[in-house]
Amino acid sequence: MVTTQRIPGRRKQTLAAAAVTAALLTTAACGDDKEDAAGYDAANNKVLNASTKKGGELKFAGSQDADSWDTTRGYYGFAWNFMRYYSRQLLSYKTEPGKAGAELTPDLATNAGKISNNGKTYTFELRDKITWEDGKPITSKDIKYGIERQWAQDVLSGGPVYLKDVLDPDGEYPGPYKDKSADRLGLKSIETPDDKTIVFHLPRANSDFAQMLATPSASPVRQDKDTKSKYALKPFSSGPYKFASYAPGKSLKLVRNTKWASASDPIRRAYPDTISAKFFANANDMDQRLINGDFHLDLNQTGPSPQGRTTALKQHKGNLDNPLTSYIRYAVFPRSVPPFDNIHCRKAVIHGADHVSLQNARGGPLAGGDIATNMLPPSVPGAEGQKYDPYGIAGAAGKKGNVEKAKEELKACGRPNGFRTTIAVRNNKQVEVATAESLQASLKKIGIRAEIDQYDGAQTAGIVGSPANVKKKKYGIVIDGWAPDFGTVQGFGLPLWSSKYILQSGNNNFALIKDKSIDGLFDSYVKELDEGGQARIAKEINHKVMEGAYYLPFTFEKFLNWRSPKLTNAYTTDGYSGMYDFVNLGLKNAS
């Protein structure tokens, strides 16, 4: 005889409801993507699901829209990656995984260009059959005009101005909108002898000039299609896709540019028929929809929310890649704020910090990254990664904080009992706030009492970017992060370490480094055309920066990115800071 324990009706209902809810939540977390996951890190620095199958709609989901889709104005890394769908440049990055993806290759140009006059003249010839979305040919004048737009900072602010600084260091050209010449192509340092030839005359050589030409801000723009400040709403396409619709902050849709000739483009294969992006305010909802298969990948490429990350790691690890990015997260010491004008006080903080705790605050080894031991991203030529560790940050004795050494440095600094200071951190970056709290806790052990000031993250340029404000607020430690605009020491470190880049507003040289030897090394770097020589100088600059103890590096950042099993040609690339290379992604099933 079977006996059952009797449960009172109401309690039974409650238990049943709880069980149903738990079951539903588990089911919800599992998703319904029946396709096999290829495996953890299966597309990290290698091609996964190589295929030439065309068709379908590649769906991106993002929690943040681009700062601008105008090629002159956009500065977000994911936006540069995405812009290759609808914009071309003279040179671009190879569509290959890993390090090879950061190498330059001709795009609109027929070859890598002819460099003459001691690196001061660059000449490019354009390919045949390169066209705009209305079928008209792309000319050298269109490229010149597109570059000239960088000078119109009063209308088109926000983007990088490397080319402007290199081609017109004295700021003589007023920009195309104030240009009095008939064709509005009055910039003297660019010549267009015919529609197929473009010549750049640099007043001073710059060995990274080719890198600058590969940024989207060097894309062609046609004068009659330039809607100035409204251009971001519908850029005129020179690539395989064109804008079909765009509602800022809501959605974006690209369709095939039927005038684009595949034969004219050695880079883009244009597999999907449509590219779409939808923007979410609720990161958890977005992560769940990625897991469920409603979307194929995260547009922003910064990894899931903590909740989504836990679910994905537990149940869908085979759909994740964990690439090393070129971001470094760090604390920087403004030397205008005592006692950080004293190198020993700076060193005390570096030694006293618990580097493992800082790594964990950033998300741990997977979502946070490797403990950073110096200030050059591992993907930049000349970088030594963790091999160069002048303060023993990642070593057994130092990674949990070396209290003894920190106290020695405090004595040398004349503050044996520690001191008070303020840590400035953006209030819109929870991970950075957690990092500041971790640092605060470890500094307390060596007698440094740090207060945390969470400032308005949207106003970074005006708050920590203003040296006068930093001094006034006594920000001794600023939490920040940086990635190169292009993968060289100049693309990463010039705004951070060169004395020429100390600005009254929008400053990024927070430490106020005025080191003639560092400035001199940057001067040598721009003249050095040999790659081996460039790497050597990069290494030297990094060593000088670390010897000055201006920074406490936290992590060489890693992302944990979701990859739909439906994707083909998926691989991460150093060309875009460890993101998936968007431009050649395809879909297994066109439906």
Place this chain on the structure above:
Amino acid sequence: MLAYLIRRLFAAAVMLVVIIMVVFCIFFLVPEWAGVDIASSFVGKQADPAAVAAVREKLGLSDPIFVQVWEFFKGIFAGRTYAAGGEVTHCAAPCFGYSFRSEQAVWPVLTDRLPVTLGLALGAAVLWVVVGVAAGVLSALKRGSLWDRGAMVVALAGVSLPIYFTGLLSLAVFAFGLKWLDAQYVPLEQSFTGWLGGMILPWITLAFLYAAMYARITRATMLEVLGEDYIRTARAKGLREHTVVGKHAMRSTMTPLLTMLGMDLGALIGGAILTESTFNLPGLGRAILDATRNQDLPIVLGVTLITSLAVLLANLAVDVLYAVIDPRVRLA
């Protein structure tokens, strides 16, 4: 009545001006007092002083605050011309300016987002009024019963649980678990069923919160009214119970409910920020959230103006309706 309306409208207009000035001060003067240069946040990583100055000029940040406020109001009624860096743009009335970030004209953004928020607020309001009032009335009539206690426990839960909890739970259960609904917003003009599918969960989630409040208020007011002498008189005259409750008691119960409804609906039309964010509805609430994060003042101002207008108009409508519901109220 007409004089009353004119007086109220004039007061509403004054209130709008005050609100706009306060918002202007929060976004422009407060950062300035804190020593922050707003223009520099628009220039990007490689800011140079000339670019910062040019942006300041373009956004009119160098003008005195009163000039900026005046230009803003002038734009609403007469349109406005923007000239900077060789670019001249005319913005026709009603001109709320251009987004600092996306360069879109603000008015079309508002008119594009408003129907989403209206749909959300009105749909949810119907639900919460019907469910909340019915539950409240039944609870009052069956005071102390199992129904009354059960309904009030649910109401307490509704009031206590935040929308981002109930919203995420409903998504996890109905959209990702049972898959009954896709719960992704589809514009009404694209597909009615798609729109309905995308709106049901937001309606229920939002209505759950408000229905709970309305049920509690309805119950309390109804209990109070049912103890009044005129109800006893009505019963003594032999009127049937549904007439006593439906005709006499309900009329008095409606007055505080109507006040609440006017204020709630008005505030929601300005954007149900949490609901719109949880369900990714592209309404005014999300617009103002994104705009605040991005320091996009024209959008913030536009949404604020619409919210204030909606609250003021809703209150005005409530005041007028008072006279209809309660003949003792006279508008003078």
